[in-house]
Amino acid sequence: MHKIALPLMLVASSLSFADTHDHDHEHEHEQAQLGSHVHGMAQLDVVQEGSMLLASLKAPAADLVGFEHVAHEEEQINQVYDLVGRMNLPDTFWYLPEAAGCEAEEIHVEHHLLEDEQDHDHDHDHNDEHDHDAAHSDVIVDYYYHCEQPEQLEQIRVNLFSTYPSLLELQVQLITPAGQQGMTLNAGQNILRLKE
Numbered sequence: 001m002h003k004i005a006l007p008l009m010l011v012a013s014s015l016s017f018a019d020t021h022d023h024d025h026e027h028e029h030e031q032a033q034l035g036s037h038v039h040g041m042a043q044l045d046v047v048q049e050g051s052m053l054l055a056s057l058k059a060p061a062a063d064l065v066g067f068e069h070v071a072h073e074e075e076q077i078n079q080v081y082d083l084v085g086r087m088n089l090p091d092t093f094w095y096l097p098e099a100a101g102c103e104a105e106e107i108h109v110e111h112h113l114l115e116d117e118q119d120h121d122h123d124h125d126h127n128d129e130h131d132h133d134a135a136h137s138d139v140i141v142d143y144y145y146h147c148e149q150p151e152q153l154e155q156i157r158v159n160l161f162s163t164y165p166s167l168l169e170l171q172v173q174l175i176t177p178a179g180q181q182g183m184t185l186n187a188g189q190n191i192l193r194l195k196e
């Protein structure tokens with residue numbers, strides 16, 4: 001059903017450890033986590049085509065929950081659950097114009113803040129100095145909308161800055177039938193304009 005546009009799939013890959021082929025489980029997801037990022041800065045890809053609206057947010061976990069390691073204490077685990085719960089309420093993220101009649105069909109939150117089986121396979125024996133980059137961890141949230149009146153999508157107010165004050169800047173890549181456009185939003189300029 002979903003035609004997922006390419007830009008959403010262009011998550012960083014092929015970083016360090018690319019030479020090790022002797023692992024028997026998928027590493028691509030983990031490698032996407034190894035890139036360094038700048039705290040306070042998040043990225044947002046927005047694709048609108050016909051009735052389809054996709055938004056993919058990639059933000060440092062530090063700005064959303066205050067840490068980037070796997071949560072062990074109950075308080076931190078609860079923070080992660082809270083984050084996932086909030087991200088599943090699209091209004092936390094942005095307000096779409098009501099006239100556009102958009103409905104979130106699917107929301108997917110990806111993070112590496114809770115322990116899971118795959119994480120146990122990590123090999124921490126080597127003393128590779130480059131490893132400290134791996135301490136960074138992103139949270140990726142994908143929103144898939146169907147909009148009855150997509151032409152009404154003129155301005156979208158992004159709410160992230162009030163919910164997550166340590167997030168200072170959002171770098172947006174916007175792709176619409178009118179073309180591709182980059183812009184930067186912040187707490188003072190939080191309106192995403194799809195049309196002039």
Ligand SMILES: [Zn+2]
Pocket residue numbers: 037039060061062068135136137
């Ligand atoms: Zn980080």
